[in-house]
Amino acid sequence: MRYSPAVLLGVAGVSVAQNAAFQSYPDCKNGLLAKIKVCDVTLSPPERAAALVAALTNEEKLQNIISKSKGAPRIGLPAYNWWGEALHGVAYAPGTQFHFGPGPFNSSTSFPMPVLMAAAFDDELIEKIGEVIGIEGRAWGNAGFSAIDYWTPNVNPFKDPRWGRGSETPGEDILRVKRYAEYMIRGLEGPLEQRRVVATCKHYAGNDFEDWGGHTRHDFDVVVSTQDLAEYYMMPFQQCTRDSKVGSIMCAYNAVNGVPSCASPYLLQTILREHWGWTDHNNYITSDCEAVLDVSLNHKYAKTNAEGTAMCFDAGMDLSCEYEGSSDIPGAWSQGLLKVPTLDRALKRLYEGLVRVGYFDNDHSAYNSISWDAVNQPSAQALALQVAVEGTVLLKNDGALPLKDPKSSNLALIGFWANNGKALSGGYSGTPAFTHTPVYAATQLGLNFTTAWGPVLQDSTAPDNWTTNALAAVSTADTILYFGGLDTTAAGETKDRYSLAWPAAQLTLIKQLSQLKKTLIIIQMGDQLDDTPLLSLPGVNAILWANWPGQDGGPAVFQLLTGQKSPSGRLPVSQYPANYTELVPVTEMALRPSATSPGRTYRWYPNTIFPFGFGLSYTTFSPTIASSFPKTLQIADLTKGCTNKHKDTCPFPSLPVTVKNTGNHTADYVVLAFLKGEYGPKPYPIKTLSSYARVRDLKPGEEKKADLKWNLGDVARHDEMGNTVLYPGRYTVLVDEPTRTEVMFELVGEELVLDIWPQK
Ligand SMILES: *[C@@H]1O[C@H](CO)[C@@H](O)[C@H](O)[C@H]1NC(C)=O
Ligand SMILES: *[C@@H]1O[C@H](CO)[C@@H](O)[C@H](O)[C@H]1NC(C)=O
Ligand SMILES: *[C@@H]1O[C@H](CO)[C@@H](O)[C@H](O)[C@H]1NC(C)=O
Numbered sequence: 105m106r107y108s109p110a111v112l113l114g115v116a117g118v119s120v121a122q123n124a125a126f127q128s129y130p131d132c133k134n135g136l137l138a139k140i141k142v143c144d145v146t147l148s149p150p151e152r153a154a155a156l157v158a159a160l161t162n163e164e165k166l167q168n169i170i171s172k173s174k175g176a177p178r179i180g181l182p183a184y185n186w187w188g189e190a191l192h193g194v195a196y197a198p199g200t201q202f203h204f205g206p207g208p209f210n211s212s213t214s215f216p217m218p219v220l221m222a223a224a225f226d227d228e229l230i231e232k233i234g235e236v237i238g239i240e241g242r243a244w245g246n247a248g249f250s251a252i253d254y255w256t257p258n259v260n261p262f263k264d265p266r267w268g269r270g271s272e273t274p275g276e277d278i279l280r281v282k283r284y285a286e287y288m289i290r291g292l293e294g295p296l297e298q299r300r301v302v303a304t305c306k307h308y309a310g311n312d313f314e315d316w317g318g319h320t321r322h323d324f325d326v327v328v329s330t331q332d333l334a335e336y337y338m339m340p341f342q343q344c345t346r347d348s349k350v351g352s353i354m355c356a357y358n359a360v361n362g363v364p365s366c367a368s369p370y371l372l373q374t375i376l377r378e379h380w381g382w383t384d385h386n387n388y389i390t391s392d393c394e395a396v397l398d399v400s401l402n403h404k405y406a407k408t409n410a411e412g413t414a415m416c417f418d419a420g421m422d423l424s425c426e427y428e429g430s431s432d433i434p435g436a437w438s439q440g441l442l443k444v445p446t447l448d449r450a451l452k453r454l455y456e457g458l459v460r461v462g463y464f465d466n467d468h469s470a471y472n473s474i475s476w477d478a479v480n481q482p483s484a485q486a487l488a489l490q491v492a493v494e495g496t497v498l499l500k501n502d503g504a505l506p507l508k509d510p511k512s513s514n515l516a517l518i519g520f521w522a523n524n525g526k527a528l529s530g531g532y533s534g535t536p537a538f539t540h541t542p543v544y545a546a547t548q549l550g551l552n553f554t555t556a557w558g559p560v561l562q563d564s565t566a567p568d569n570w571t572t573n574a575l576a577a578v579s580t581a582d583t584i585l586y587f588g589g590l591d592t593t594a595a596g597e598t599k600d601r602y603s604l605a606w607p608a609a610q611l612t613l614i615k616q617l618s619q620l621k622k623t624l625i626i627i628q629m630g631d632q633l634d635d636t637p638l639l640s641l642p643g644v645n646a647i648l649w650a651n652w653p654g655q656d657g658g659p660a661v662f663q664l665l666t667g668q669k670s671p672s673g674r675l676p677v678s679q680y681p682a683n684y685t686e687l688v689p690v691t692e693m694a695l696r697p698s699a700t701s702p703g704r705t706y707r708w709y710p711n712t713i714f715p716f717g718f719g720l721s722y723t724t725f726s727p728t729i730a731s732s733f734p735k736t737l738q739i740a741d742l743t744k745g746c747t748n749k750h751k752d753t754c755p756f757p758s759l760p761v762t763v764k765n766t767g768n769h770t771a772d773y774v775v776l777a778f779l780k781g782e783y784g785p786k787p788y789p790i791k792t793l794s795s796y797a798r799v800r801d802l803k804p805g806e807e808k809k810a811d812l813k814w815n816l817g818d819v820a821r822h823d824e825m826g827n828t829v830l831y832p833g834r835y836t837v838l839v840d841e842p843t844r845t846e847v848m849f850e851l852v853g854e855e856l857v858l859d860i861w862p863q864k
């Protein structure tokens with residue numbers, strides 16, 4: 105699904121913001137609904153949901169399995185628009201609106217895009233941010249400005265750098281995506297027994313491009329091996345459902361191995377419900393928006409829309425998300441394709457979700473008192489700044505950073521996002537209370553600077569004198585801060601990329617600036633581009649990647665430029681050479697290298713410009729692995745004493761790492777632990793991230809210990825059948841990227857199957 109205020113403006117009858125609440129809770133005290141046991145807080149959630157479903161007529165049932173549910177006025181059930189959005193803060197959606205103009209609910213805390221938050225490799229921080237978004241989201245819901253269902257997070261692994269929506273995700277690595285999902289969901293929802301909001305993992309499964317090379321997500325059939333499916337594309341959803349017990353899942357537009365995702369009993373029933381044990385209680389599956397129509401229209405998997413609609417509900421989808429009617433529920437019903445037990449199953453799941461989030465609780469819910477006062481709290485705003493600082497990645501530095509004496513320098517802030525608040529947010533945004541640009545930050549710091557706009561796109565034909573203006577602005581400067589990169593949102597771009605190269609017009613300007621013999625720092629926003637041309641220019645002194653840094657992006661970048669903080673972010677995605685686009689189409693799903701593909705992600709593709717996990721600091725570190733870590737482990741011993749239902753979640757002995765700051769700058773350090781070795785099925789991955797931890801505030805000369813947690817699943821590999829297997833063999837632990845220290849251990853004994861993948 106793609107949704108933005110700009111898109112909405114084009115849809116008749118829907119406005120981006122409004123001045124009145126448009127959703128409401130039922131009156132479970134004095135209203136008609138109070139007569140139905142759904143309002144009885146002494147009953148269990150399944151009993152309450154069943155009571156509501158039993159009270160509905162068939163006609164009413166049919167009107168409440170679409171995102172714009174009509175409710176049932178006859179019994180006091182209000183209409184409810186299920187479609188809320190909150191990817192990196194409460195955002196616009198048909199079910200989530202902002203008050204327009206002065207007044208409560210006109211702004212929400214806007215965090216950086218998820219890929220930058222993931223670059224912080226800071227799980228605790230992600231949980232705190234999730235909690236802020238959950239609290240603000242609940243305030244929105246309580247006030248009638250939103251559903252309390254939010255269709256976030258996006259956990260599709262960022263497999264190909266050309267994907268236009270990759271920045272919505274936590275990156276390309278499975279462990280990274282899983283932990284982001286785990287902590288974000290815990291933060292958003294709170295405890296299972298009483299949820300703050302319902303979160304939704306999307307898009308299940310294999311959705312990782314939009315519109316590329318003649319295929320769109322609406323008609324594409326993801327052809328993928330069982331091994332890649334189990335190991336990569338499905339793993340985030342295992343985390344969401346089996347382990348995090350998320351409240352909802354969104355099935356994707358695309359088909360997987362011939363079956364549209366939303367009509368796939370294998371995906372929705374066999375794996376999700378049966379294998380992962382995601383129970384019927386307290387959770388539902390929504391379609392992506394208008395995915396039901398795709399089943400017949402684009403996938404040609406059903407003869408009619410009515411038939412496709414029934415197929416989806418039968419397969420286990422519970423809600424059809426749509427703008428203005430994409431399913432054919434009336435047709436499916438009148439033709440006898442959609443049966444009452446199927447309707448009841450969907451409605452019970454949907455309403456049990458609402459019961460658990462306190463929708464039918466009146467003042468009994470602990471969360472119902474959350475109000476506008478809880479929104480835009482200083483503590484929330486501090487987290488938005490903190491995560492932008494922690495996530496920003498230093499890619500190159502010849503010593504120019506931190507700036508030596510910014511107060512007595514003459515700076516020039518050049519480029520299209522130097523003073524452009526809109527460029528801070530990225531996709532799926534709300535309206536922040538403020539946007540603090542780099543120009544704002546420099547002004548606050550009392551720095552002496554000039555500024556000029558810069559080019560945006562490589563194919564821009566605008567009659568520009570950017571160069572003239574930029575050169576004039578830098579004439580008095582000794583230090584140039586260039587704020588550029590590829591802002592896909594500014595390009596009005598909702599599609600995937602065809603090039604990974606720097607926009608030509610920007611490169612021309614950077615080359616000119618680099619010849620001026622002034623300090624030149626590039627602060628790159630948006631997605632990764634091939635930085636090779638910048639790296640080969642001696643006049644480019646440093647490169648910082650800030651993606652879409654959110655409402656406090658300017659101050660975050662200046663904290664790093666001035667050395668108030670040291671950069672500590674690590675790339676959650678590889679930076680590929682521009683010619684990668686010639687080597688493999690986006691539509692190729694295989695991860696392992698082959699005659700037709702150089703391989704995907706750092707696990708399989710070695711020739712990156714900057715690898716996954718890379719990120720420089722202002723100081724130097726020396727990590728060491730304690731010698732107490734065992735050299736030999738018996739596989740049979742590893743599950744002894746572990747009663748976990750899923751053996752892959754049993755703990756592996758933690759990795760004790762001591763980190764010393766051997767430089768001159770206080771800094772955080774992200775300890776990344778990769779595994780490599782020749783065990784399990786061939787080909788062997790180059791390496792696999794298996795654990796990580798952030799060590800905070802290491803002063804010069806200081807040493808701190810980190811105990812890296814991992815479980816058997818993080819050490820295992822997947823065989824061709826998709827089974828998770830712990831293999832005997834010689835393992836090498838590699839710490840950091842590039843590797844700073846390593847240790848070997850051996851697993852001995854029989855291989856142990858931790859999880860048997862259900863075959864189709
Ligand atoms: C929101 O409303 C407040 C007044 O309540 C006003 O000061 C502020 O400027 C408004 N913000 C936006 C983004 O409209
Ligand atoms: C170039 O920029 C100057 C200053 O912003 C402006 O006055 C002038 O009209 C521009 N010229 C062209 C050809 O765009
Ligand atoms: C600021 O920069 C201008 C232009 O270079 C210079 O004339 C002025 O002295 C500077 N001011 C300070 C306070 O450094």
Ligand SMILES: *[C@@H]1O[C@H](CO)[C@@H](O)[C@H](O)[C@H]1NC(C)=O
Pocket residue numbers: 636681682683684
């Ligand atoms: C792709 O570009 C890189 C440098 O950016 C170069 O080393 C490599 O040889 C190129 N590969 C191909 C297949 O052209």
Ligand SMILES: *[C@@H]1O[C@H](CO)[C@@H](O)[C@H](O)[C@H]1NC(C)=O
Pocket residue numbers: 724766767768
């Ligand atoms: C730390 O500072 C000292 C003294 O200024 C200097 O000699 C040393 O090279 C610095 N070390 C690093 C790693 O920058």
